Amino acid sequence: MKTSCHARIVSIATALGALAVLAACGTAPQKMAMYSQDALPAAIKVPAGNRVAMETVGVGEITYECREKAAAAGAPAAPGQMEWAFVGPKAVLNDRSGKQVGTYYGPPATWEASDGSKITATQLAVAPSGAGNLPYQLVKANPASGPGVMKDVTYIQRVALKGGVAPAMECNAASKGKREIVRYQADYIFWKAA
Template sequence: MKLAKRLALTTTALAVATAGTLLSTTAGNAAPAQSAPTHVDAPAALKVPDGNRLTSVFDAKGVQTYTCTDGAWKLLEPAATLSYKRDRAHRPVALHSRGPVWVSTVDGSAVNAAVAVASPKTGTIPELLLKATATRGTGVFADVTYIQRLDTAGGVAPATACTGTDQVGVPYSATYAFYRPAK
């Protein structure tokens, strides 16, 4: 039952994002080309090492899914859609899920990462610096080295006790900044 609930939550989030991408593309409204950003505001603890350059910035909206484990809520997985920061229509261009992994719905490229530094924030999930562990493809996520999760809102596990195999999706939003080696 636990696996079925997790799959249903993830499948629903991914289906909504994919449907939105397909609708906007078939309507001739593909995501607009974006110029490379030059700067994001991040805490000093989440600074990307020298030798890397900012290549893209996305807004993310989704859920942090928690499952009941030994009477406490534990993070199971995120499920979010990403859109270009300056796209007012918020057309999805990438999906974020367990791994963590980000996959472009535009070009199929992907990046997996692991948390390098967490910066706690009161009342919301922490901001993060993640180091890429693998990339795939030649598109937007090719050669990504670091990812920052910034401007987080929501996504905190419930403060209430849980029982059995309960699961809950808690809405969150964030800004994700992606970096590649400077050339």
């Protein structure tokens, strides 16, 4: 009798242990897929000889101001014409698990890691990313300020865009100087030399 009771307890404990292992396997984090540039426009692809060093999701806002339209290169100024002008971004940079790893702000556009290292960059190319979204962007990083994860970053791509374009509301002489904040989200992919 003692042996059969003991055998049942062991059998139940084994079954419960197996259930716990199966439950844990079902909720175990999945390995992330490797980042691919294949579907991106050629203009914003990072050149060969670089590898992805960090992937972040920027969530924040962009400020626009109603201003007199700037003269286009080689064209005369157009007094009295107004437009929504980009003022600057302000966003939190999260890793793929949602943990904050830095911030993005400007001007000038600055990516700052939680470890204090930061970089600015020079725009190389943009490409359309869909109606209502900021364009894709490729920038060449300037030398980093401070040691940390931003050290040796060569390029930054802005991809997976949602929102961020200038407000649809009218910008005219009566609203000159008015500022509007637009929400946006974008992935910022940081590259280093391979």
